[in-house]
Amino acid sequence: MKFETKAPTDIDYEKEGTMIGLEFHQQVLAPYGDDDLNEKHGGKLFCACPAYLRDDEAHFTLKRRFRAMAGETGDVDITAQFEKMKQGTTIYEAFHDTTCLVELDEEPISPINENAMFRALAMAKKLFKLELVDEILVSRKTIIDGSNTSGFQRTALIAYEGKNSYIDVNGKKIGIYQANLEEDSAKNMGKEGAIKKYRLDRLGIPLIEIATKPDMRTPEEGLATAMRIGELLRTTGFVRRGQGTIRQDLNVSIKKGTRIEIKGVSDLDLVQLYIRNECIRQIRMLEFLKILETRKITSTMIKKMKGKDVSKLFKNCDAKFIKSALKKKHKVIGTIVPEFKGLIGYELQPDYRVGTEFSEIAKVTAGAGGILHSDELPKFGITQEEVDSVRAQLKAGENDGFVLIIGPKEVGMRTVEGLKMAISLWLESDGLIPEVRSPRADGTTGYLRPLPGKARMYPETDAKPISISKYINKIEKLEFEMPEDRIKRYISKMKLSEELAIQLSVHPQNTFFEELVAKNKVDANIVANTLMSTVINLRRANIPVDRITNKDYHQIFSAIGKGVISKDSIDKLLTAIANSDKKTSVNKLIKSLGLEMMNEEDVRETISKVVDENASFLERGMGAMGPLMGKCMKVLSGKADGKLISKLLKEEIQSRLK
Amino acid sequence: MAKKKSKKTSTSLYGNYNDMLKSRFESLKIQPGDHIVIKYGEKNIDGNLMAQTEMGDPSSIVVKLDNGYNIGIKVDETVHIIKKAGSVDLEKFQIRVPKQKKGLPGITLLGTGGTIASRIDYKTGGVVMAMEPEEIFASLPELFEEVSFDDVKSLFTLASEDLASPQWKVMAKHSADAINDGTRGVVLLHGTDTMGYSSAALSFMLPDVPVPVVFTGAQRSSDRGSFDGAFNLISAARIAANADIASVMVCMHGSSNDDYCNISRGTKVRKMHTTRRDAFLTINDTPMMNIDYQGIMNELNNDLPRRKKGNVDPKLEYDEKVALIKIYPGIAPDLMDYYIDKGYHGLIIEGTGLGHVPSFPPKEDNRDFLHAVKRAVDEGIFVGMTSQCLNGRVHPYVYRSTRITYQSGVIYLEDMLPETALIKLGWTLANYEDKSVAKIMSSNLAGEISSRSYYQEYMRNEI
Known part of the structure; x- marks a missing residue:
């Protein structure tokens, strides 16, 4: 069978029968307790820890090992079994003050975060017109990749599809069929050798998951829907914002293909590319399976693959990476892939070959760094001679391909087992296998694991069923302002610029912004600028602005509203608060920094002094205004309004010129 | 007396549903697991029926x-329920026992219940003790690469708070029989809450035991990937099969990591945390050894009883007329009178500090507990003194009040744990003549009293 090695870069989505659905995950902002960190960052779903994401060094680490356990139906979950092959040890990074025994899987959960539950229910009902369940039942979803210390994720279905459960995306109805409230997983911190590392600051943050029906037909529709859902959620002020607070799973299928889940896409810019490349991959994979069939490759042949230590053949190899590997006592493990010659370079996605897929399989099944394969060699400093000797040693037939894994011997051997399992699954199933794929930075997707079956959900024993009846009235009364309406109000009533209004309309702090303006009788623009630019600039300058509490903000704007300090002092004051011991009150800081504004008489006196000291400028007549204003501002900045200084200086100069 | 029926694992078929729903399900012949469709108002829900839990609506x-996902839908009598084909079997558990390999050391596994032998009851959503020891094997295939099982038996499926001397006797008897039949070691699966009591009981009931008898359990449930019982059980099995140590012991996580288990003397171990994996601490001693994930054993104690040939002659009698009294400020002396009047044979006091009871309180307070203690001793009841500090030793000479207490005939039990002292007393009273009880209680039989207190034995808060 003839085939094109290169994958196409575009396809006819309609002709292929493309269907796209989204599972949109957004962190919910919901304090569990009333401490400052909880107030500011929100809390977790099942313990009183703050949802505080940290960049500093962990206070301590724990090491755990996971096992596949028999599930509800008595079978060990296929996904869990697959993960078990990895035999991974996991290291968890934790903090003495912002993580507790619940995240460490050392204590049963506390009662559910009621704020989070209320907010999630309200969003499900009001934004997406879903039907709320009457009783929320928390389940455990088996996940033993290490991202949850317990080996499962707690999740609850809170709302299901009703008659009007859809959103309007550019005039098209996109159906919404379910909302879940669940725990976020621990943050992946990479690997230390073969050991996976996770950080527990993120584990347990409440997530609302909004699942759409597969109503999107093109990558453009996929992106537009994701953006609209995000916008709607953010307009409520009930969600957290910033990098990593949103993740979505994309479910993509073509008519002849199958449902593939692309897990954890956080970069909206790449959504279209992932959808496109997945459609291409399904088309290409189907063609590839046909090629395998014409070559009469069977799973029995594949299951005979065996890893062999061929390190000796590379004793004198010039390739640096091989030299350094052998020095570390790593091995070169080789296996033939029967009848695969010329197929490993076949592209499944643009610039993503079967060999790349092998690499991804090696990575997830064995923690291998990567592989080399027959279709790309000789290259990278490996000679034709070495290739020939590998073929001879592996007893490769003329049409056999081969794969080399460089690393610890067991990693190599496990990789061979992983490849055997994956390729024989391709051959044994009729068509494509439903699987979970991970988004790669270049817009392609890599193999992650088979799509888990039903066995992985069972009841959370440490939580009681929660009747939602007491929230119903409050939810009914709640009106969310749509982003469009909020922008209008910000422009017309609060006199914000259009740009600021658009930014703030979907900002999670917009309710806080309005509260600051209303309570402290202060110009909305001052508050908006502070939240949207001053704070962000300070953060960029490495000022620990997260230490500033909501109470601090109220005190600052109250001081401005009362005319105690000038708005020009805000960044100085914020910096001081962020760097303070947090025991000194804001008002004391204002005094000790000398930020209190002067009364008009004192300002006039100061200006008079400045003019005295710089009398020579007066020779320029009113032309002295410029240089003298500079001198005055130096002394008075932050202590008096610029306009007032200018007015009084003008009067002073005029009186002296008389 | 008629024998008690064994406890049911599920409360009832339907659990906590109201009578209307129960009778509706019954008349439609719908059981949990059956595929149903619920039509209620505009709602149309398709799924499998689950039982309602005790705390549910x-x-x-x-x-x-x-x-x-499971969801709850609130309905009234206008609900329309339809039974459909396709029910799921909610309680189907496969019991997979891998083939035993020849030539491996043979051990005996005895189940008593507890979290390690519990699993989720999918009908009620609660945790029940219904697991046969074999069910654990499904997730522990590697066990069969290292040991073979001479016998696997479920003695009871009881929570640890429901175990007492009748069960200790059964555990000890079965252990002794297995040992005398030549097993290399015994592993007991046990609830963690009272594991320390049972390990103390067997320490005395199996005097001079020639092989390891190892209690183990779990602090996390067996359904989860982070189940700690798997590593605990593997380690216990390795100790039973291979350790050169002959004692009744507890094998549980030594840290919050899955990196090693501590092996503690059965008489010197206590559950010190409600939930952590490393809840079990050796008190007033160092652990006998630890064992890491690969099974490498590391002896931590110079004074280990070694594995030997020979049988064990169990002493199974136990006198239940013993009690443990914890002293607290303001304790009423008539608590003591209660035990005396009820005919108790022995009492262990968990005194304050070095072993105090209220001895010279202001007269008008009527709190002279020592007076009540004297009455007990005068009536021939054994009274032993331990400390509620747990860590450290009691001492009768330092203060006037302890001297007087001691002189009134209370026996100060050195660094023995209060719970261990209680169990030793019940056992001693049943197996020895009255005149030797004080002597036996003061002698070290199974590591319960150590002659020296070492610096490293006390766990402090170190941050």
Whole structure:
């Protein structure tokens, strides 16, 4: 069978029968307790820890090992079994003050975060017109990749599809069929050798998951829907914002293909590319399976693959990476892939070959760094001679391909087992296998694991069923302002610029912004600028602005509203608060920094002094205004309004010129 | 007396549903697991019926949807329920016992219940003790690469708070029989809450035991990937099969990591945390050894009883007329009178500090506990003194009050744990003549009293 090695870069989505659905995950902002960190960052779903994401060094680490356990139906979950092959040890990074025994899987959960539950229910009902369940039942979803210390994720279905459960995306109805409230997983911190590392600051943050029906037909529709859902959620002020607070799973299928889940896409810019490349991959994979069939490759042949230590053949190899590997006592493990010659370079996605897929399989099944394969060699400093000797040693037939894994011997051997399992699954199933794929930075997707079956959900024993009846009235009364309406109000009533209004309309702090303006009788623009630019600039300058509490903000704007300090002092004051011991009150800081504004008489006196000291400028007549204003501002900045200084200086100069 | 029926694992078939729903299900012949459709108002829910839990709303129908989620739908009598084909079997558990390999050391596994032998009851959503020891094997295939099982038996399926001397006797008897039949070691699966009591009981009931008898359990449930019982059980089995140590012991996580287990003397171990994996600490001693994930054993104690040939002659009698009294400020002396009047044979006091009871309180307070203690001793009741500090030793000479207490005939039990002292007393009273009770209680039989206190034995808060 003839085939094109290169994958196409575009396809006819309609002709292929493309269907796209989204599972949109957004962190919910919901304090569990009333401490400052909880107030500011929100809390977790099942313990009183703050949802505080940290960049500093962990206070301590724990090491755990996971096992596949028999599930509800008595079978060990296929996904869990697959993960078990990895035999991974996991290291968890934790903090003495912002993580507790619940995240460490050392204590049963506390009662559910009621704020989070209320907010999630309200969003499900009001934004997406879903039907709320009457009783929320928390389940455990088996996940033993290490991202949850317990080996499962707690999740609850809170709302299901009703008659009007859809959103309007550019005039098209996109159906919404379910909302879940669940725990976020621990943050992946990479690997230390073969050991996976996770950080527990993120584990347990409440997530609302909004699942759409597969109503999107093109990558453009996929992106537009994701953006609209995000916008709607953010307009409520009930969600957290910033990098990593949103993740979505994309479910993509073509008519002849199958449902593939692309897990954890956080970069909206790449959504279209992932959808496109997945459609291409399904088309290409189907063609590839046909090629395998014409070559009469069977799973029995594949299951005979065996890893062999061929390190000796590379004793004198010039390739640096091989030299350094052998020095570390790593091995070169080789296996033939029967009848695969010329197929490993076949592209499944643009610039993503079967060999790349092998690499991804090696990575997830064995923690291998990567592989080399027959279709790309000789290259990278490996000679034709070495290739020939590998073929001879592996007893490769003329049409056999081969794969080399460089690393610890067991990693190599496990990789061979992983490849055997994956390729024989391709051959044994009729068509494509439903699987979970991970988004790669270049817009392609890599193999992650088979799509888990039903066995992985069972009841959370440490939580009681929660009747939602007491929230119903409050939810009914709640009106969310749509982003469009909020922008209008910000422009017309609060006199914000259009740009600021658009930014703030979907900002999670917009309710806080309005509260600051209303309570402290202060110009909305001052508050908006502070939240949207001053704070962000300070953060960029490495000022620990997260230490500033909501109470601090109220005190600052109250001081401005009362005319105690000038708005020009805000960044100085914020910096001081962020760097303070947090025991000194804001008002004391204002005094000790000398930020209190002067009364008009004192300002006039100061200006008079400045003019005295710089009398020579007066020779320029009113032309002295410029240089003298500079001198005055130096002394008075932050202590008096610029306009007032200018007015009084003008009067002073005029009186002296008389 | 008639024998008690064994406890049911599920409260009832339907759990906590109200009568309307129960009778509706019954008349439609719908059982949990059956595929149903609920029509209620505009709602149309398709899924499998689940039982309602004790804490759930009796008027909400719990349904497992096709995607695995459970939801509750509140209904009244206008609900329309339809039975459909396709029920799921909610309680199907496969018991997989891998083939035993020849030539491996043979050990005996005895189940008593507890978290390690518990699993989720999918009908009620609660945790029940219904697991046969074999069920654990499904997740521990590697065990069969290292040991073979001479016998696997479930003695009871009881929570640890429901175990007492009748069960200790059964555990000890079965252990002794297995040992005398030549097993290399015994592993007991046990609830963690009272594991320390049972390990103390067997320490005395199996005097001079020639092989390891190892208690183990779990602090996390067996359904989860982070189940700590798997590593605990593997380690216990390795100790039973291979350790050169002959004692009744407890084998549980030594840290919050899955990196090693501590092996503690059965008489010197205590559950010191409600939930952590490393809840078990050796008190007033160092652990006998630890064992890491690969099974490498590291002896921590110079004074280990070694594995030997020979049988064990169990001493199973136990006198239940013993009690443990914890002293607290303001304790009423008539608590003591209660035990005396009820005919108790022995009492262990968990005194304050070095072993105090209120001895010279202001007269008008009527709190002279020592007076009541004297009465007990005068009536021939053995009274032993331990400390509620747990760590450290009691001492009768330092203060006037302890001297007087001691002189009134209370026996100060050195660094023995209060619970261990209680169990030793019940056992001693049943197996020895009255005149030797004081002597036996003061002698070290199974590591319960150590002659020296070492610096490293006390765990402090170190941050």
